[in-house]
Amino acid sequence: MKDFLFAYRTDYGAVPKGSPEEMQANTKKWMDWIGSIAAQNKLSDRGNRLESSGKVLKANNVITDGPYTEIKESLGGYSIVKAASMEEAIELAKGCPILATGGNVEIREISVL
Amino acid sequence: MYYKGFYLMEKNELLPHLFRTEYSKITAVLCKLFGFEHIEIAEDIASDTFLSASEIWGLKGLPENPVAWLYTVAKNKAKNHLKHEAIFNKKIASQLSRSATDTAIPEIDLSVKNIKDSQLQMIFAICHPAILAEAQIGLALRILCGFGINEIADAFLTNKETISKRLQRARDKLRAAQIKIEFPGEIEIDKRLETVLRTLYLLFNEGYYSASHNSSLRKDLCFEAMRLTYLLIENEATNIPAVNALLSLMSFQSSRFEARMNQQGETVLYDDQDTNLWNGELITQGEYFLNVASQGNDISKYHLEAGIAYWHTIKADTKEKWENILQLYNHLLQVEYSPIAALNRTYALSKANGKREAIIEAQKLNLANHHLYHVLLGELYTGIDNPRALSCFEKALTLTNASTDKKIISQKMLLCR
Numbered sequence: 001m002k003d004f005l006f007a008y009r010t011d012y013g014a015v016p017k018g019s020p021e022e023m024q025a026n027t028k029k030w031m032d033w034i035g036s037i038a039a040q041n042k043l044s045d046r047g048n049r050l051e052s053s054g055k056v057l058k059a060n061n062v063i064t065d066g067p068y069t070e071i072k073e074s075l076g077g078y079s080i081v082k083a084a085s086m087e088e089a090i091e092l093a094k095g096c097p098i099l100a101t102g103g104n105v106e107i108r109e110i111s112v113l
Numbered sequence: 114m115y116y117k118g119f120y121l122m123e124k125n126e127l128l129p130h131l132f133r134t135e136y137s138k139i140t141a142v143l144c145k146l147f148g149f150e151h152i153e154i155a156e157d158i159a160s161d162t163f164l165s166a167s168e169i170w171g172l173k174g175l176p177e178n179p180v181a182w183l184y185t186v187a188k189n190k191a192k193n194h195l196k197h198e199a200i201f202n203k204k205i206a207s208q209l210s211r212s213a214t215d216t217a218i219p220e221i222d223l224s225v226k227n228i229k230d231s232q233l234q235m236i237f238a239i240c241h242p243a244i245l246a247e248a249q250i251g252l253a254l255r256i257l258c259g260f261g262i263n264e265i266a267d268a269f270l271t272n273k274e275t276i277s278k279r280l281q282r283a284r285d286k287l288r289a290a291q292i293k294i295e296f297p298g299e300i301e302i303d304k305r306l307e308t309v310l311r312t313l314y315l316l317f318n319e320g321y322y323s324a325s326h327n328s329s330l331r332k333d334l335c336f337e338a339m340r341l342t343y344l345l346i347e348n349e350a351t352n353i354p355a356v357n358a359l360l361s362l363m364s365f366q367s368s369r370f371e372a373r374m375n376q377q378g379e380t381v382l383y384d385d386q387d388t389n390l391w392n393g394e395l396i397t398q399g400e401y402f403l404n405v406a407s408q409g410n411d412i413s414k415y416h417l418e419a420g421i422a423y424w425h426t427i428k429a430d431t432k433e434k435w436e437n438i439l440q441l442y443n444h445l446l447q448v449e450y451s452p453i454a455a456l457n458r459t460y461a462l463s464k465a466n467g468k469r470e471a472i473i474e475a476q477k478l479n480l481a482n483h484h485l486y487h488v489l490l491g492e493l494y495t496g497i498d499n500p501r502a503l504s505c506f507e508k509a510l511t512l513t514n515a516s517t518d519k520k521i522i523s524q525k526m527l528l529c530r
Contacts, residue, residue, distance in 0.1 A: 028440075032466070035443025039455040040477050046447050 001082040003044050003110040004089040008079075008096070010103025011072040012052050029097040037081055037092055047079035073103070080110065128170070131179060132163055133333070136259035139187045141231040142223055144256070145294045146191070149238070149287045156256070158194060162187040184223040191221050232257065233348055234294045236341060240309040243290040248283035249312045250319060255280055258337040268325050268334060296350075306351060310359055310415065313338050317363050326378050332370060339363050346402075357406035358415035364399030365422035368392040380517050388428050396426050417445040421457075435464035452480050456489050468493050484512035488522060491529070499529040 018026070037043045052074070056064045076098075083089040086109060093105040136159050143155035165186055166179075176182040239252045254260040254268070266276045297305040320334025342360045345351040372390035375381050403419050420441045424434050442458035455478055463471030472493045480486040491505035506526045510519060 028436075031440055031443045032462070035439070035446060035458060036474055036477070038443065038446035038450060039458050039474070040479065041450045041455070043447060043450075 001084060003112070004081050004083055004086070005106075005108045005110055006047070006079045006081060006089075006093060006096070007075055007106040007108070008077045008098050008103060009073045009075055009106060010098055010101060012074060012076055013072060014102070026097065029100075033095050033097055034079065036095065037079075040092075042082045042092060043079070044082050045080040047077060049077040050075055052076070076103075127175070127179065128163065128167055131166075131183065133259050135180060135183050136160075136163065137257050138228045138232065139183070139223070140256055140259075141235040142221070142228060143187070143191055145231040145234060146219065146221065149284075149292060149294065152256075152284055152287065154194065158187060158190045161190055165190075188221045188223065195219075229344065229347070230296075231294070233344060233351070234296055236309055236344070237297055237305055238287070238292050238294045240305075240312040241287075241290065241292050242305075242308050243292065244283060244286055246312065246315060248279060248286065249308075250316055251276060251279050252283050252287075253312060253316055253341070254334070254337075257341060258334075260333075260337075264330055267327055267330060268319060268323055270323070270325055299350075302350060303353070306345075306353065306356070309345070310342075310355060310413075313342050314359060314362075314415070316341075317366070321366055328374060328378065332367075335363065335367050335370070339367070354406045354409050354411045355413035355415050357402045358413055358419045361399045361402035361406055362415055362419035362422050364395045364402060365419065365426055368395035368399065368426065380521060382521065383425070386428075391426070399423065399426070412444075412448075414445060414448045417441050417448065421445070430464070432465070435461055439465040452478075452483055453485070455480065456483075456485050460489060460492070463493055468497055472497075482512070484509045484518065484522075487512065488525070491522075491525060495525070495529045502529040 017023070034043065034046060038046075053065075058064065081089060081092055083092060086107065089107050089109075093107055096105050098105060139159040139162060140155050143158055144152050147155055162183055166183060170176070170179075235257060236253075239256060240249050244252070251265060251269075254265050255262075260268075262273050262276050262280075265280075266273045269276065296302075317335050317338035320331045320338065323331050323334070325331060339360060342356060342363065345356045346360060368391050369383075369386065371392065372386040372388070373381055373383075399419070399422070403416075403423060406416055406419065421438055424438050424441075427434055439458065439461040442454060442461050446454050446458060459471050459475045459478065462474055472490070475486070475490055475493060478486065487505045487509035491502045491509065494502035494505060496502075503526060506522050506529075509522050513519065513522075
């Protein structure tokens with residue numbers, strides 16, 4: 001088994017906030033999806049969410065507001081899963097609730113140092 | 114007063130009762146005094162004390178205060194031993210020669226406080242990470258709970274010889290690892306408590322899920338696990354949320370003890386249980402300790418399991434109940450995976466989100482060699498695709514030898530014919 005990083009990206013500005021009920025329903029979708037991966041014993045680390053604002057430090061002390069201001073989508077969180085292959089990792093990612101709201105999951109094999 | 118009840122007991126009930134409650138206390142205090150190198154001596158003196166009691170009480174009748182009598186006799190036997198045996202020379206004689214005025218024999222302190230302290234320290238010593246879990250449970254039953262070799266063998270469904278050997282290996286290991294009977298330091302206490310809680314949890318489950326038909330023995334096992342857990346709660350340094358959560362879990366589970374087995378000793382499934390047989394006091398106790406456990410931010414697996422057990426004390430099938438159980442299982446599996454939790458989570462999913470979604474999820478579990486996996490699939494297909502459900506149950510039957518399992522599966526098969 002290898003570890004794979006799931007990086008969740010979406011245009012968080014474009015996602016409608018929704019009613020409390022809708023937000024709760026969305027949380028349930030995430031919990032059920034992560035629970036499904038955990039029930040297959042394939043969750044390495046649930047990971048975390050990331051705050052929406054951040055800074056990027058470049059050479060010569062240049063600080064900008066985001067990684068790529070020309071791209072609206074940003075990294076909202078990550079998890080680490082266990083899978084035998086990239087294909088299996090992709091299968092696991094298919095149910096991710098972020099896909100239903102226009103976001104995407106970047107899947108990267110982790111190369112252990 | 115506690116002792117009064119003794120006179121209501123028949124003499125043949127009193128001794129086994131006292132053995133259960135006092136053997137472990139005497140052993141803990143003496144073992145603490147002698148060290149693990151001489152653990153057998155501590156156990157022998159404790160056993161000898163009860164042998165004397167059965168002889169003398171049989172002849173002369175009950176003493177006025179049986180417990181005090183036992184302590185006095187144990188003290189005397191321990192003192193005699195210290196006087197005569199090599200341990201006396203090794204440990205005490207050298208000091209004696211220096212201060213001849215000292216009375217040579219150390220005080221054998223069987224006060225309530227020292228008993229509690231010794232038992233607590235003994236829990237930590239036995240539940241040491243260096244000892245295998247199975248051996249920890251055996252030692253805990255023998256030394257902390259005063260179970261006989263026969264009873265332990267019965268609980269584990271094995272024979273006396275196997276248990277004796279297992280205990281001997283565990284005692285050797287305690288000596289070889291030079292484990293001290295002491296309270297862990299403040300820094301390592303949380304880490305050490307983790308092992309202690311795991312052992313107490315296994316001890317409880319051994320009683321709760323044991324295939325042994327001796328139901329009073331199984332009950333004793335569960336209540337001993339609860340008693341030891343309570344010992345940790347009474348002690349300030351170990352009274353942390355996870356310990357309260359564990360006791361809450363044990364209370365909720367044991368509240369169904371009378372309902373989960375019928376008079377023939379057969380398992381009664383949750384759905385078929387008579388809620389009148391559920392023990393309300395234990396449920397209230399479970400709620401109390403769950404409440405205490407919720408103070409602070411720490412969420413252990415015992416919190417999550419206690420939460421699941423709490424929702425099971427409400428019999429009615431509501432959306433709220435199953436949604437909560439599902440989320441607790443989702444969380445539990447992230448903390449610690451186990452096949453049983455994965456199967457139960459999928460059952461909760463079927464109740465909360467519907468059978469069709471649960472069937473898809475069940476097929477991802479990769480537990481096809483587990484008979485309960487096929488039982489779950491059978492249940493999920495029941496009413497949707499009965500022939501398929503039947504073939505799942507048939508597959509389950511080929512994967513278990515336990516007659517109770519087979520009986521339950523056959524009952525479920527009747528529902529899809």
